[in-house]
Amino acid sequence: MSQTELGGPADFIRAIIAEDLARGKHEQIVTRFPPEPNGYLHIGHAKSICLNFGIAKENTPARCHLRFDDTNPTKEEQEYVESIKEDVRWLGFDWGEHLYFASDYFAQLYDYAEQLISQGKAYVCDLPADQIRATRGTLTEPGQNSPYRERSVAENLDLFRRMRAGEFADGSRVLRAKIDMASGNLNLRDPVLYRIMHTSHHRSGDQWCIYPMYDFTHPISDALEGVTHSLCTLEFADHRPLYDWFLANLPVPAQPRQIEFARLNLGYTVVSKRKLLQLVNEGHVAGWDDPRMPTISGIRRRGYPPEAIRGFCDRIGVAKKESLVDVALLEHCVREELNQRALRVMGVLNPLKVVISNYPEGQSEELTAQNHPQQPELGQRQIPFSREIFIERDDFMEEPAKKFFRLAPGREVRLRYAYFIKCDEVIKDASGEIVELRCTYDPQTLGGSAPDGRKVKGTIHWVDAARSIEAEVRLYDRLFTEESPEKGGRDLTSSLNPDSLTVLSDCRLEPGLAEATTGQHFQFERQGYFCLDPKDSRPGRPVFNRSATLRDTWEKVKGS
Structure with missing residues (x-):
């Protein structure tokens, strides 16, 4: 059933899709979720997953592809590939036969790069990375042409093929598009298409020593897969002219449309892989799946049900303008779902x-x-x-x-x-x-x-002394004390909540909880909602994580 049949488009993206279908522009809608396998997904990704897979589900026989943007072998691992697949499945979505990797297209991408060189629209540049940045210009000043910009087609083809053959050292040369160094859009100032990286790839091994950049790979991958609507967050809006330039200058089999929407910004947390990695590396949390983390693996371990995450993403909707979502709404969605399903115990x-x-x-x-x-x-x-x-x-x-x-x-x-x-x-x-x-x-x-x-x-409430079981209970709270932890440029760690985790080691629970399994949810009466920790629980010594308190601050926010 389409979104229109369900009562009309719920947001501007669905309105665009409904219009495209109504005028016969597409017979079948194709979306994609394209994560880079360089870390664990967070709740911001959940919004994109729910949007892309949700639109496909609403417009059957539409489909949504899961495609890994694996073009940077120095940061990517198979571990991340598997965790991302697990996260998408846990959220309730299935890509079916449509699992792809950007590395599947390395040969085709290389051929397209040679075509751009042959058309005089790409060249090999010997400037080091810092000089490329220095000559790029600013928002008010144009960039400077590379001294290698006017190399002949023959010379560029020769150099590019020798880059491919592994003759040159890392960082010694790049392939750049020849567009416009005076463009008002910095992304069109001869962007880098390929760089040299003598690094083994987790899928292709040592077959390649040059790897394409995301801005080059993304539109071509979309086109090769027949994607109709390429949905990106707002930071990619300035990249859209470059996306369209590649589609216009290469003989790709389709012309996908890029549409941008506001990313999820959630209060009392951060949704940046780089910043989450900092928390992990500096030991502020116990790994990517720490239940205080906004990673999907973390919130799954904490006991958030996937239905609550989907409901949350549906409630916040899809907008064109950035905003900060109150984390109390997420907690409300979790509490609302758990109230219906959690078994009561003491x-x-x-x-x-x-x-x-x-x-x-x-x-x-x-x-x-x-x-x-x-x-x-x-x-x-x-x-x-x-x-x-x-x-x-x-x-x-x-x-x-x-x-x-x-x-x-x-x-x-x-x-x-x-x-x-x-x-x-x-x-x-x-x-x-x-x-x-x-x-x-x-x-x-x-x-x-x-x-x-x-x-x-x-x-x-109470428990029998002789037959109750001993357990460790972990009480989780918000990771930060400030709604915007980095506001004003302050250090991320300065607002870490010292009470984000309280461990109680001598708790007593009803004896039936000795049989609790991963995935079950319980309301400890008068205490909150809890689940068995799947990682640290041991036979005879269970560990329970508090998923949510009984108190609902969102209801107070709505009523104020």
């Missing part, structure tokens, strides 16, 4: 032991709890209850504040799914720290109500 993160003195020693029972109070089809579970339990240390106050309605000396509270208990005695160690509470329970209050009609104001 976990005590900072345990305080409670002994129920009037509960028979050696006795235990199984109590019934709902897996999801709003979705009865998710069933029920049995949780053990006995004489000794753990409650949250924050749920007890020896000298309760005015509006503190949880457990305190002489006060009665309700245990979730269980009984009323009353605190009778506080046990402390030699240092004065509370180590245990002695309580009594009312056996007539199972299910949360008392036969005599008495009420309690507080309900707290």
Whole structure:
């Protein structure tokens, strides 16, 4: 079903596509997602993935290609190729048979380069890189012609073929397009098309020692694949005249149209591979998949569902102007999705032991709890209850504040799914720290109500001391304390949040969580949403990551 059939174009790109289809310009829409395999994808890439693959899905039988821009062998690895494929699949998209690599086109790209030389539209330049930059000019001053610009076609062909044969050292020569050194667009001032790099490629090995530049590779790859709409972020707007120049001056089989849209800028984070690499290399995070990172692998490990990411990308939409998206909206989308699917369980993160003195020693029972109070089809579970339990240390106050309605000396509270208990005695160690509470329970209050009609104001969660499992729980917060970490040119690391990770090592969870698997989501009641860490969990010692808190700041933003 097309976007028009769904109710009309949702943004300017979809409007363009709808118009092209309506007037018969294209029989089939073809888009592409073209990542460079030099790092891990981040949430900004997720926006592009959802846009390109989403448009293809909306306009069936359209298709979206996954094409790796692997033209710089010094920075690219097969590891990144595999991680990118995993990320795209995890987001819910499939390229089918249309998996491509720019390196697939190296021979064709080389032939096209020779054609430009033969037309007098490209030349071999011996200037070093710094001199090419120095003679490029500025926005107000034209560039200077290279002294090698007027080499003959024959000489250029000979030199280029010798570059291909490996006769020259890295950086000694480049191939440049001959366009216009006085152009108001710096990208048209004789851009470099090929550079010499005696480096083995992760796919082609040592077959090549010259590699094409992105600006040359991109439009030709699009044309060879029959791409109709080449969707790029705004930084490529100034490159579009060069994109069109290559298509106009080479006998390519198609004429794709480049359209630019605003990239995703997200508050309290950065979405730059270079800056994310800095965080990794300097040890501020524990790798590319650290759950605090905005990488797709990081947010997947943190427990963000792919449906939430797709929903977030749909909500922020596609615009022509850059803006800063409130990270609270992303958190809201995650929380909204998890609220529907996460099974409810109880976990005590900072345990305080409670002994129920009037509960028979050696006795235990199984109590019934709902897996999801709003979705009865998710069933029920049995949780053990006995004489000794753990409650949250924050749920007890020896000298309760005015509006503190949880457990305190002489006060009665309700245990979730269980009984009323009353605190009778506080046990402390030699240092004065509370180590245990002695309580009594009312056996007539199972299910949360008392036969005599008495009420309690507080309900707290708990776990059975004997049968609960020990676990490590990691509480994640925003990586930066500032909404724009680099605003004003400040150092990226100056606004790192020192509380972005809190590790709790002696938590106690319901025994059923011993069987938790990767991909499951849980709401620890009154605590937040959690998932099993797929990397650091071990048999008998699970690690749970907090995906989101229960508090939704986005709802407050909307209401303000």
